[in-house]
Amino acid sequence: MHSPGYSFRETSRDGNARTGLLVTPHGEVETPTFMPVGTQGSVKTLSPTEVAATGARIVLGNTYHLWIRPGPDIIARAGGLHKFASWPHVMLTDSGGFQAFSLADRRTMTEDGFVFRSHIDGSRLALSPEVAMEVQGKIGADIAMQLDVCPPGMSARPELERACATTTRWARRCLAAKRPDQALFGIVQGGTDVALRKAHAEELAAMPFDGLALGGFSVGEPIERMHEVLGEVAPTLDRARPHYLMGVGTPSDLVRAIGTGVDMFDCVLPTRNARNGQALTQRGRIVIKQARYKEDFTPLDPTCSCPACTGGYTRAYLRHLYLAGEILVLRLITEHNLHLYGRLVREAREAIAAGRYASFARAWLGSDGDEP
Structure with missing residues (x-):
């Protein structure tokens, strides 16, 4: 199931909450863990040494932004993002799918992927599952994410079903196109529909992903509903793989989600709020x-x-x-x-x-x- 050089094992359990050990070529990560967000290959205002001093052993880079600037070829020539950014520990990159959600007024979607207008110069960019894997492969993160469709919070069931179906088709294409030495996580969608979430998780769990992520949360749905759905869905995820809740959240959100069996988190909140005093x-x-x-x-x-x-x-x-x-x-x-x-x-x-x-x-x- 796991890509070469990667493994995950649960090390202790208390109810649904659990600890684990994620092993990668750039070191081991004890879970539950929080991943500071380094959108442009840097956690804003801090050096890599300062980030590591907080206890972080994995950071997140943003595929969309790094694709646009400085470009994946430059990062590859630098020896990958680890060397380019002087981060010696584990790194994860998102797929660009969330930017397709957040930049909805600047993109169109087809079966082949998303077409963007760059937020920097307006140039046309086509992001397919294969391009997402190529860009993340050149960036060289330890863990890549599949390209997915993130529907807005509280979307109607037909829209949620379409997002799940497209995400599943793109999951197969990402697995076929990924770098062999890079781990890949699948992304479970389904909004706040518990049955749809569980069904989509089963579809992705049948594929050889190294981990399973829960996407499409904290995108406009009531936060109480997010916690309810997490409580029903997260404990049912395959225990042999790490569980990653994307883009969430506050300290209380983390505490509640860890109690449901989530292992990994990222969020801009602690760094963005700091810059707002x-x-x-x-x-x-x-x-x-x-x-x-x-x-x-x-x-x-x-x-x-x-x-x-x-x-x-x-x-x-x-x-x-x-x-x-x-x-x-x-x-x-x-x-x-x-x-x-x-x-x-x-x-x-x-x-x-x-x-x-x-x-x-x-x-x-x-x-x-x-x-x-």
Whole structure:
């Protein structure tokens, strides 16, 4: 089932929550794990060394953006994205399918794939399953994703059925076109229709994918419904393969999804929110520009080991930097937020191994609102 050099095994279990070990040519990843998003081959504001210091051992690169600039041939001549970006650990690339969803006004879709207008210069780009595999092959990530169709949240069943059927046909084409030394994950669609999700997961599980991803969540459906569907679908996925929930989410989202058996996550939230002046803590969000922090000479979180919290940087100072437009504050809060996500998945792994995931989850749920 697994591509050469890749393996996955479950190492402990507590209810549906589980820990695992994902082995790749660029190292091992303990799961559950969070993958910081490096859209352009870089996690915004941080160096690869700083990203690794948060505990991250796998990052995500964006196929669409890297395809457009600098181009896969340049990345290949550089020795692949690992060398180009100086990231020595594991790397995953998405397929470009989500950009087809998010750039809906700039693309058309046919049986062969998507036709885009570049957001940079308007040039015409045709993204087929074969092109998605060729581009990801040249980028050289450890794990590639199949090209899929991501329907908007709360789409009608006929649209969901079409998305699943096309994704399945494209799955076969991606498997036929992939680089032999690259792992490939299939992407389960179906919106919030549980029966459709389960049926599509069974179709993809019958194919030789190295992992199964859940796509098409957090795209407009009520978040409570997402959690309900995850609770019914994720525990039924093939346990011999890693389970990846794409593009989700908040700390509470991760805690709930880990409880259903999800192993891998990515989301721009911790880095994007940092650049908007939001620091995340287990007690809730800190919106650093607020006046209540003007004379608050405490760290963001006294229990956090990140450079912002251990380096003597107070909330008052960070607020001053943010209002003054200083870049340092964006770096410090980004590091802080990624350290929080790293701590969350590390403590989740420890709690699962110790058989106390339920109490761990109770302590984290509700961490997404503003700090009291």
